[in-house]
Amino acid sequence: MPTVNENFLKLEKNYLFINIAKKVKAFTAAHPDADIIRMGIGDVTLPIAPVVIDAMKKGADEMGVKETFKGYEDSGAGYDFLRNAVSDYYKSFGVDVLPEEIRINDGAKSDCGNIVDIFGNDNTVLITDPAYPVYVDTNKMNGRNVIYADSNEENGFAAMPDFNVHADIIYLCSPNNPTGSVYTKQQLKVWIDYALKNNAVIIFDSAYEAFITQPELPRSIFAIEGAKKCAIEMCSLSKTAGFTGMRCGYTVIPSGLTFKASDGSDVSIAQLWGRRQGSKFNGVSYPVQCAAAAVFTEEGQKQIHKNIEYYQENARIISSTMEKLGIKYTGGINSPYIWFKCPNNMGSWDFFDLMLSKIEVVGTPGQGFGKNGDGWFRLTAFGDRDKTIEAMQRFEKLVAEIK
Amino acid sequence: MPTVNENFLKLEKNYLFINIAKKVKAFTAAHPDADIIRMGIGDVTLPIAPVVIDAMKKGADEMGVKETFKGYEDSGAGYDFLRNAVSDYYKSFGVDVLPEEIRINDGAKSDCGNIVDIFGNDNTVLITDPAYPVYVDTNKMNGRNVIYADSNEENGFAAMPDFNVHADIIYLCSPNNPTGSVYTKQQLKVWIDYALKNNAVIIFDSAYEAFITQPELPRSIFAIEGAKKCAIEMCSLSKTAGFTGMRCGYTVIPSGLTFKASDGSDVSIAQLWGRRQGSKFNGVSYPVQCAAAAVFTEEGQKQIHKNIEYYQENARIISSTMEKLGIKYTGGINSPYIWFKCPNNMGSWDFFDLMLSKIEVVGTPGQGFGKNGDGWFRLTAFGDRDKTIEAMQRFEKLVAEIK
Numbered sequence: 001m002p003t004v005n006e007n008f009l010k011l012e013k014n015y016l017f018i019n020i021a022k023k024v025k026a027f028t029a030a031h032p033d034a035d036i037i038r039m040g041i042g043d044v045t046l047p048i049a050p051v052v053i054d055a056m057k058k059g060a061d062e063m064g065v066k067e068t069f070k071g072y073e074d075s076g077a078g079y080d081f082l083r084n085a086v087s088d089y090y091k092s093f094g095v096d097v098l099p100e101e102i103r104i105n106d107g108a109k110s111d112c113g114n115i116v117d118i119f120g121n122d123n124t125v126l127i128t129d130p131a132y133p134v135y136v137d138t139n140k141m142n143g144r145n146v147i148y149a150d151s152n153e154e155n156g157f158a159a160m161p162d163f164n165v166h167a168d169i170i171y172l173c174s175p176n177n178p179t180g181s182v183y184t185k186q187q188l189k190v191w192i193d194y195a196l197k198n199n200a201v202i203i204f205d206s207a208y209e210a211f212i213t214q215p216e217l218p219r220s221i222f223a224i225e226g227a228k229k230c231a232i233e234m235c236s237l238s239k240t241a242g243f244t245g246m247r248c249g250y251t252v253i254p255s256g257l258t259f260k261a262s263d264g265s266d267v268s269i270a271q272l273w274g275r276r277q278g279s280k281f282n283g284v285s286y287p288v289q290c291a292a293a294a295v296f297t298e299e300g301q302k303q304i305h306k307n308i309e310y311y312q313e314n315a316r317i318i319s320s321t322m323e324k325l326g327i328k329y330t331g332g333i334n335s336p337y338i339w340f341k342c343p344n345n346m347g348s349w350d351f352f353d354l355m356l357s358k359i360e361v362v363g364t365p366g367q368g369f370g371k372n373g374d375g376w377f378r379l380t381a382f383g384d385r386d387k388t389i390e391a392m393q394r395f396e397k398l399v400a401e402i403k
Numbered sequence: 404m405p406t407v408n409e410n411f412l413k414l415e416k417n418y419l420f421i422n423i424a425k426k427v428k429a430f431t432a433a434h435p436d437a438d439i440i441r442m443g444i445g446d447v448t449l450p451i452a453p454v455v456i457d458a459m460k461k462g463a464d465e466m467g468v469k470e471t472f473k474g475y476e477d478s479g480a481g482y483d484f485l486r487n488a489v490s491d492y493y494k495s496f497g498v499d500v501l502p503e504e505i506r507i508n509d510g511a512k513s514d515c516g517n518i519v520d521i522f523g524n525d526n527t528v529l530i531t532d533p534a535y536p537v538y539v540d541t542n543k544m545n546g547r548n549v550i551y552a553d554s555n556e557e558n559g560f561a562a563m564p565d566f567n568v569h570a571d572i573i574y575l576c577s578p579n580n581p582t583g584s585v586y587t588k589q590q591l592k593v594w595i596d597y598a599l600k601n602n603a604v605i606i607f608d609s610a611y612e613a614f615i616t617q618p619e620l621p622r623s624i625f626a627i628e629g630a631k632k633c634a635i636e637m638c639s640l641s642k643t644a645g646f647t648g649m650r651c652g653y654t655v656i657p658s659g660l661t662f663k664a665s666d667g668s669d670v671s672i673a674q675l676w677g678r679r680q681g682s683k684f685n686g687v688s689y690p691v692q693c694a695a696a697a698v699f700t701e702e703g704q705k706q707i708h709k710n711i712e713y714y715q716e717n718a719r720i721i722s723s724t725m726e727k728l729g730i731k732y733t734g735g736i737n738s739p740y741i742w743f744k745c746p747n748n749m750g751s752w753d754f755f756d757l758m759l760s761k762i763e764v765v766g767t768p769g770q771g772f773g774k775n776g777d778g779w780f781r782l783t784a785f786g787d788r789d790k791t792i793e794a795m796q797r798f799e800k801l802v803a804e805i806k
Contacts (some may be wrong), residue, residue: 001602003523113683120406199404280516
C-alpha cells in the first residue's frame with residue numbers, strides 16, 4: 001500500500017479562503033435575502049483592460065491558423081517577447097533584471113508553492129507572521145522546520161530579523177499581504193545583510209508592487225545592493241492587471257545565484273529550478289502570454305493604472321473610515337489591503353462572525369494568517385466603489401453600536 | 404546556507420527533449436541550409452479547431468466586461484461547465500466518471516509530475532520501461548526507489564506485472580508513449596488485480612486515448628472493473644485537440660479512493676490532492692477553459708476528429724514504410740507514435756545522429772525513454788502530410804544505403 005505524505009495530515013484541513021467561503025455559503029443558505037459585500041479574499045473586480053483582451057484574441061486567432069500556430073514552447077520559461085517586456089518593466093523603475101533571469105508562470109502561487117522542491121527538507125524556514133498561508137503550508141507539506149519573525153503593532157507589522165537566530169530560507173512579502181506594510185530600502189538592506197550572514201536564500205513576494213506610489217519605496221528586492229547574491233523574486237499580474245482568472249506571473253532568479261551541494265560544488269539555483277519545471281510544468285498558454293505582454297505596453301500601462309487608481313481610492317475610503325473611528329490600522333497606502341485592530345479587543349474570528357451576521361460584510365480574520373494576526377482583520381480595496389462606500393457606512397454603524 | 408535537494412543532482416542534467424533540441428540547434432548552426440523534418444518531440448502541427456478558437460475569444464471578451472469578468476475560481480478545480488463536459492465525454496465511450504471526481508489542470512504533465520507530492524517518499528514505484536521521462540524523473544526528485552517492468556520486443560512493448568515483485572505506486576500509459584502499444588481490457592484487468600493485491604495505486608496516463616480506433620480497446624482505465632478502487636487517471640487535450648500551446652488537461656480521482664495513514668485512518672486521495680492544489684495551484688485561465696469546453700461539443704468533436712484522422716493517415720504512411728522495408732515496429736494504429744527497431748542493430752543515439760546528418764530527419768532515440776528503448780526509435784505522426792511523405796522517402800533511401 002502506498003504511504004501518504006503524512007505532513008499533509010498535520011495541516012489545517014482546508015486552505016484559509018476555502019473555510020471562509022464555507023462560512024459565507026452557510027450564512028447565505030440561512031439568509032437567502034442577505035445583501036453580502038465581499039471584502040475577504042483578495043480578488044479583483046474590475047474587468048481586464050481592452051488592449052489586453054485584444055492581444056489575447058489576436059493570440060487566439062494565431063492558434064487557429066497553421067502558419068502562426070504555436071505548440072509546446074521550447075523552453076517552457078516563457079516567450080522572449082514576454083520575458084523582454086518584463087525585463088523592460090523592471091528597467092522602468094530602475095532595476096536591472098535580464099530576460100534570461102525571468103521565467104513566466106501561471107501565477108505567483110504556483111511558483112511560490114513549488115520552489116521549495118529544489119531545497120532540502122532539513123532547512124530551517126523563517127516566515128514573518130502574519131503571512132500568506134502558502135509560505136507556511138507548502139513548507140509544512142515537506143515537513144520542514146518553520147520559525148517565525150513577529151510582525152506586530154510595535155513594529156508596524158514589518159518584522160525585522162533577529163541576528164541571533166539562524167535560518168536557511170526566508171520569506172518576505174512587501175507590500176505585505178495581509179498587513180499592507182511596506183519595507184523601506186533600509187529595512188530590506190537589513191534583511192539582505194541577515195541573509196548574506198546566514199548564507200540564506202530570500203524568497204521575495206512582490207505581488208503588490210504596482211500599488212506602491214511613494215517613489216522612495218522599493219518595488220523589487222533587486223533595487224537593493226546584495227540581493228542578487230541571495231534572493232529570488234516572485235511577482236504576478238493578478239493584482240497588477242486583474243489576472244486572477246487569467247493566470248500569469250513571473251519568477252526572477254539571478255543567474256549568479258548559487259548554493260553549495262554537500263560535495264562542495266556550486267549549484268545554480270536557476271538551473272535547478274529549470275530542471276524542476278522541465279519535468280513538472282509545460283509553459284503558459286500562448287494567448288495568455290500575449291495578453292500579459294500587452295500589460296507592459298505604453299497603452300497597457302495607461303489602462304491598468306486607471307484600474308489601480310480606482311482600487312487606491314477604495315483603499316483611501318477604507319483608511320479614512322478607520323481614521324475617523326480612531327481604529328489602528330496599517331496599509332491602505334502603497335497597498336490594496338487595510339489591516340486593522342478589531343474593536344473592543346475582539347478576536348479575529350469573533351469579529352468575522354459579527355461582521356457577517358450584523359452588517360453582512362465579509363472580511364478575512366487576521367488569525368488565519370498566523371498568531372500575530374489574532375485580534376486583527378484584513379479588508380481589501382479590490383471591490384466595487386459603491387459597495388466599498390456602503391460597507392464602510394455599515395461598518396461605522398456597527399462600531400457605534402458595539403462601542 | 405540552504406541545502407539543495409540533492410536528488411536533482413543525480414538526474415540526467417537535462418530533460419530528454421531539451422538535449423535533442425540542443426543537438427538539432429548545433430546541427431543547423433553548422434548547416435544553415437539544412438531542410439530538417441522534425442518528427443521528434445510529440446508536438447502537434449495542425450491549427451486549433453475554429454469552434455475552439457471562437458469559444459476562447461468569447462471567453463476573453465467576457466473577461467473585458469465587468470458583469471461577466473471572472474477572477475479567482477472558487478475551487479481551483481475547474482468550472483462546472485467544463486467538468487460536466489468532461490464527464491459527458493467519458494459517458495460517450497461508456498465510462499462513468501462524476502464531474503466532482505474531475506479536476507481541470509494546465510496539462511497532464513503538471514499533475515503527473517506533482518501528484519507524487521501527496522505520497523510518502525518511502526514508496527516503491529513501478530514504471531514500465533521505456534516510459535515518458537516525467538514518471539521516472541519526478542519520483543527520483545523525491546529520492547523514491549524506482550523499479551521497472553520491461554516492455555520489449557517479446558511482449559510487444561506492453562509490459563505485464565510480475566506478481567512476485569511488490570510495488571506501491573504504478574505508472575501505466577496506454578496508448579503508450581513512446582511505443583504506441585495499447586493494453587487490451589484483459590491486460591489492464593491483470594494490472595488492476597496486481598494493484599489490488601499489492602494495495603497499490605495506479606497512475607494511468609491516457610493522454611493518447613483519442614487515437615484509439617478499435618472499439619474493443621479501453622480508452623480509460625475506468626472501463627475496467629476494480630479500477631475505481633486503485634486508479635487515478637490523467638488525460639490532456641494536448642494531442643486530442645492540439646492544446647500543446649494552450650495548456651489544458653484533467654485528472655480523475657475516484658471519490659471512494661482511500662489509503663491508510665499510519666494511525667490506521669482512511670485518507671481520501673481526492674481530498675489530499677485538493678489540499679495540495681489549494682496551496683500550490685490557482686486554477687486554469689478562464690478563456691482556456693472556455694476553449695476546452697468547446698472541444699467536447701458536437702461541432703468541436705467533429706472538427707478535432709478531422710485533425711486526428713489527418714495524423715492517423717500520417718501514422719499509416721510511416722507504418723507502411725516500415726512494413727515495406729521489413730522493419731519491426733509497434734504503434735501506428737490506435738496511436739500517433741511509431742516505435743521501430745533501428746536497422747543493422749544500431750544504437751538509438753547512433754541512429755539519431757545518422758538520421759540527422761544523412762537525411763535531416765529528427766526523431767527520438769528510444770534510449771531516452773529507458774534501457775529497453777536502446778536500439779529502438781520513435782517517430783511521431785503529428786507532422787505535416789507532405790513532410791511526412793518526404794521524410795519516409797528519405798528514410799527508404801537511407802535504409803537502402805546502409806543495408
